[in-house]
Amino acid sequence: MHELHLLSQAVLEGKEDEARSLVQNLLAMNVNPSRILNEGLIKGMDMVGEKFRAGEYYLPEVLLASKVMHSAFDILKSRFVDVGIRTRGKVVMGTVKGDLHDIGKNIVIAMLEGAGFDVVDLGVDVDSRTFVENVQEIEPHVLGMSALLTTTMPYMKEVIEELEREGLRKRVKVIVGGAPVNERFAMEIGADGYAEDAGEAVQLVRKLLDVEVG
Amino acid sequence: MLAYSSPEEVVFGRSKHPVKCGFNVVIGDGEVIPEVNFTLPSVKVCRDNLREIRKLFRDITTRVLMKCVELSQEQVVVELEHVFEMTQDPQFGAVVTKDIKETMAEFHEKYGLRSALRVTVADIRHRTRPPRMRNGEEVEKVFESFRMCADAGADILSIESTGGKEITDRAIVEGDVEAILFVLGVMAIKDMEFLWREIVNISERFGVVPGGDTACGFANTAMQLANMGMIPRVMAALVRLASVPRSYIAVKMGAKGPLKDCGYENPAIKMLCGVPISMEGKASACAHSSPLGNIAAATCDLWSNESVQDVKLLGGDAPEVFTEILIYDCRLMNAAAKESRAFEFRDLLVASDKYLDPQALMLDPDLMYRAAQIVENVKDPYHQVVETAKLVVDTISQETKEGRLRLTDSERRWLGKLGDTVYNIPSDWSEILEHVEKRYEGFFLMEEYGLP
CATH class of the missing domain: 1.10.1240.10 (Methionine synthase domain)
Known part of the structure; x- marks a missing residue:
């Protein structure tokens, strides 16, 4: 037409x-x-x-x-x-505690929104409690964490541990990214996925939600 | 009047106003000196593991200084760039400063190694959104951190300040050139004046050198996005040269240099007022990629590696490996100067990069000199920014037309867009303010910039 x-x-x-x-x-x-x-x-x-x-x-x-x-x-x-048509999925994103870099995270958010996902941006310097509370409240399909510093990337593990303590870990897929982060680190800390850039992040979320959301 | 009567007079290792600091270091007095910057491996930074952090910094500093001794490097500048926690907790940053300085003192006493310590405080004011640039708790911590680090042994004070970044981060990815130029010509200028007035006061009070600032948060953000193919390289080039008036404000307020390494706009400021500058290029590939590896060295006084994390490489730990690389780069430049071939070598550094990327073209000393002339001759910073932006568009257009610089079709399309914007931008910045207020509502607080 x-x-x-x-x-x-x-x-x-x-x-x-x-x-x-x-x-x-x-x-x-x-x-x-x-x-x-x-x-x-x-x-x-x-x-x-x-x-x-x-x-x-x-x-x-x-x-x-x-x-x-x-x-x-x-x-x-x-x-x-x-x-009653559903959205493609909900994602919560944030830059971890001690890190004020957010342009990479913002680009990922923009690309995800462009691809039809609902994204809640928690901003920068986000502590584990805030991540956990938002997972409880929003019930996202995916939680994304970003870090640009070698000194802040260890905090991603703390967030995942906090999710486990609260019994939330199995209810959300966790993805990580940022300059010092790589696939191996993501696996070591128990994340579900790692994306090299914003384009890959969209593909990763799509892949994870195909399984989870259907 | 500019500090130099022609770009042909400006070369690496020599500045009009050398800076003496630390343990008998003289910067910009005929010799290029390495500036080594390192960061921690993947480790949590907090009070709980302060002992481990302090040990790490002492160990890294020792290895870096020992490498200088082993390679007969007589002078070195070490940079401690704060991570967030070191400024958020000023005592933390001060303790590490003291540790590093004590290590430098030991090497000076034992080996006669001449060294100086630059401390770059983190601009934590943008922790809150919208940022409280003048009135929040964070600004007090930034100033307190400067005071405590100066007292603890810093020789040079610097910052990568972020005034206006809350807007440009979005404006750059959305291609809102009007807003970028407004920020660089108005908001960032006002913030730099506010910030550097106090940094210079603190420096005078403690008898240390107010070094300089950098447009890293704007122009290097754009450069990295261009490297990833997110924005056009011609736009990143424009942001680079249009940053000159903003970074110059630190010197106008009393900064003496060496200007900060990641300020690729520094050559124009050296040409304006003769302060020594730090630059980074190929040896900073450990921190980020750039299309400026050689040309960045053309007029440097300190040659830096930007930042390298303390990881093990085959040749040793990364900070000492990169110290070695910097030392050899400096040796070559200094040998050229001793043989009276500095300008010949400078021209090779320029020629090897200049036409391979529009961002490299921005660092051509001839163009930097023209940008410096604009800042010198045009009355107010906003119009300086607009005029430098026009210079970028005209220069890239001319070089492309004459076949020396090649652009893709999409880059050419964007060059046209940039030209339309910069040649039609309002002469009165208050006309843009309305657009910025509307499009970036909630992103910034007018009163934090002294805007009406």
Whole structure:
């Protein structure tokens, strides 16, 4: 359908007003909301992802497209609530105690949101108690921790131990990342996964949630 | 008037105003000196294991200084860059400072090794969000940490200050160039004035050297994102050169140098006022990658490795290995100077990197000199920032057009976008303030920058 193609293009080119207007037109034409989402908005984001991987797009363009997608999706949301469609999954993210670096974490969050996940950002310098309380309250599918310093990465293990003490560990997948962290460290501290960069983090969460959320 | 009458006069190892400090170290007086920075291995930093942390720092310092002795290196600067806990608990940072300085004193006494200690306090003000830059508990701890470290034996005081970073972190990834230039030309300037007035006061009170600041939180953030393909390299180049007016404020407030190693904008400031500068390049690959490995050395007075964690390598522990690398880099530059071939060697350092990346092009002494002229001739910092940004766009466009610098199609597209923004940006920064307030609502507090 030509209008769905135009909607994908509007997402790709970051044209918010055009995307919103197209969604309204498609709804007025009684096109199924799922079709608008999948063949218009998500297809547009997939095209953005391809251009990003090919080095043709940069993060500002990805984030703009994501903003356009979410803005247009707001119009569709009520239709999905009616039919009870779930989000792709909930993620809680934070930079661990003693570490104030957050740009890497923020990029991961932006990419996850762009991929359709609900993300709660706990910010920087987050202690184990705060992580645990948010896991109890929000019940995320995934908990992500970030550290940029060799002196703060050991704290990730403390958080995992606290989750175990509180009986929460089996209820949430834990992923870790940051410059000094690697796969081996992640396995040593009992995390479920490690991602080298934001793109890998999205793939990792997708992989984990395919198992957990279905 | 600039400190140098031409970029052709500016070279590594020599500054107009050398700095004497520590155990008879003279920086910028004809010799490039290694500046060694190290960080801890993966270990928890807290009061509970203070004894272990102190031992680690003493051991690493001993190994670094012994390597200098073994290789007949006569002068060295050691940098202690605080991790969060060392500033959050000023006594902690001071104790480690004292330990390192005592070790340096032992080597001075025993081997005659001339050394100086730079202490870089962590800017913990951005721990709270939005950050309390002037009125919070953290700012008091930052100043107290400076006082206590100065009292405990620091010779040079520095900081990687973060005023405005709460906005640029987002603005850089969203490509909001207008907001980036507003921060660098207004918010960061106001914060630097506030911060450095007090750092200079403390330095004078304790008789230590107020070193300098760096735009690491802005320009190096952009460089790393560009390295990862997250943002265009032309944008990172723009952030780099547009940082010159901001980092210059430390010197305007009384900093004497050596400016901080990760401030790749430093050459322009050396050209402006003749202070010695620390730089980092190929030997800082242990901490981060860069496209500036050689060109960064062209006008340095200290040559640094940025930061290396204390891990075992085949050749020894990483801090001593990188001390050795720095020593050999410095030897080569100093040998060139002794043979009256310093400028020839400088030009090779420049030529080897200059056209391989737009960010390297920014460090060309000729371009740095033009940026320094802008800061000298343009009245206020905001317009200095805008004019340096225009210089970046014009220079990259020209070099690309003439085939010396190659850009991908997507980089060219972004260069066009950058040009549109910088040539159409409001002349009055208050017109941008409204945009920044709206788009970054909740990210910053106006009163913490003295904004109306």
